[in-house]
Amino acid sequence: MPSKPKKLFIPGPIEVKEDVRLSQAKPLINHRGSEFADLHRSIVGKLQNIFNTKNQIFIVTSSGTGVMEAATRNFIKKKSLHVGGGEFGERWYEIAKTNGKEADLLTVEWGKAAKPEEIKKKLDTGQYDTLFVTHSETSTGVLHPIKEIGGVVKEYPNVIYLVDAVSSLGGVEIKIEEWGIDVLISASQKCLAIPPGLAIAILSEKALKRAKEVENKGYYFDFLLMKKYFDENG
Numbered sequence: 161m162p163s164k165p166k167k168l169f170i171p172g173p174i175e176v177k178e179d180v181r182l183s184q185a186k187p188l189i190n191h192r193g194s195e196f197a198d199l200h201r202s203i204v205g206k207l208q209n210i211f212n213t214k215n216q217i218f219i220v221t222s223s224g225t226g227v228m229e230a231a232t233r234n235f236i237k238k239k240s241l242h243v244g245g246g247e248f249g250e251r252w253y254e255i256a257k258t259n260g261k262e263a264d265l266l267t268v269e270w271g272k273a274a275k276p277e278e279i280k281k282k283l284d285t286g287q288y289d290t291l292f293v294t295h296s297e298t299s300t301g302v303l304h305p306i307k308e309i310g311g312v313v314k315e316y317p318n319v320i321y322l323v324d325a326v327s328s329l330g331g332v333e334i335k336i337e338e339w340g341i342d343v344l345i346s347a348s349q350k351c352l353a354i355p356p357g358l359a360i361a362i363l364s365e366k367a368l369k370r371a372k373e374v375e376n377k378g379y380y381f382d383f384l385l386m387k388k389y390f391d392e393n394g
Contacts, residue, residue: 173349173356180354197393211329211362213336218361218386224326224347225255227359230381231292231343232256232263234371235320240290241266241282243274243304246297248324253292264288271300276308283316289370290320296328303328310339320370326350329360342367 189195204217220227232240232255240261242253245268256263266282268274274293282288291313295306306323313321322343325334329344330351336344342364349356363383371377371384379385 174353176353176355184355192393200390207360211334211336213362215336215362215364216368216387218363218383220359220361220381220386221357222359222381223356224324224345224359225251226381227345227347227361228252228324229255229259230361230378230383231322231345232259232261233377233381234374234383235322235343235367236261236263236290237370237374238289239263239287240292241279241288242292243279243294243309244268245272245274245300245302245304246270246294247299248326249292249294249297249304252294252324256292271302273302274304274309276305276312279309280312280315283312283319289318290322292322292324294324295334296325296332298327303332306334306341307339310341314340320367336362337364342370 200219203219207217208214220230232252236256240256240263242249242256242263243266244250244253249268250265253263253265264282266274266278279291283291293304293306293309296303310321313319320342321340322345323341324345326345326347327350328334329346334341334344344362346352346360347356348354348358361383368383368387377384
C-alpha cells in the first residue's frame with residue numbers, strides 16, 4: 161500500500177507525485193544508446209515548448225549550484241558583476257571568486273529588490289563582460305526585476321546576462337529571448353516538481369560564442385563539450 165506523502169513546507173525539494181516517484185523504479189537503460197538519445201531529444205523539445213524558447217537546453221546531472229559554477233567557468237572572460245541581496249546571489253559571487261575569476265559584488269539590502277539603474281551605473285564603467293542575477297532570492301522571498309534588468313543589459317552587447325531561476329522557472333513568467341537572457345539556470349526539485357539531482361541550463365547563441373573565447377572551462381561542465389556530444393549523438 162503506497163505510503164502517505166509527506167508535506168514539505170520548504171522551498172524545495174517539494175512533494176513529488178506518485179506516478180513520478182514510481183517511474184524511477186523502471187529498469188535502467190543504456191545512457192549512451194539510441195533509447196537514451198530519443199528520450200533526451202524528447203525531453204529537451206518539451207522543455208523548449210514549456211519555457212517558450214528556441215535556445216539550446218542542457219540537462220546536467222548536478223544540483224543547481226553545479227551549473228552556477230559551470231556558468232562562472234564558461235562565460236566570465238574578463239570580469240563579472242554579481243547582484244547581491246541574499247544568500248544565493250552572494251553565493252554566485254563567492255563561486256566566481258573561488259574559481260579564480262575577477263568579480264565584484266553589487267551590494268543590495270537583503271529583503272529589497274535590485275535597482276536596474278544601479279546596475280547600469282556599474283555596466284557604464286566598461287569593466288564587466290558578465291552580469292549574474294538571482295531571480296527568486298529564496299533566502300528573502302524577493303523577486304529581482306530581471307525583465308527590466310534585461311532591458312538595461314541590451315545596451316551593452318558585449319555583456320552576457322545570466323539568471324539563476326532555480327526557484328522560479330516554471331512558477332512565474334520568464335521570457336528568455338524577449339528579456340535578453342543569455343544563460344538561464346534552474347533545477348528539477350522546485351517548480352518542476354521532480355526529484356533533485358538534475359540541473360538545467362538554457363543558453364543563447366551569444367553565450368555559446370562567448371564560451372569559445374574562454375579558456376580553462378574544466379571538463380565535466382564545459383558546455384561546448386556537452387554540445388559536441390549531443391550534436392554527434394542526437
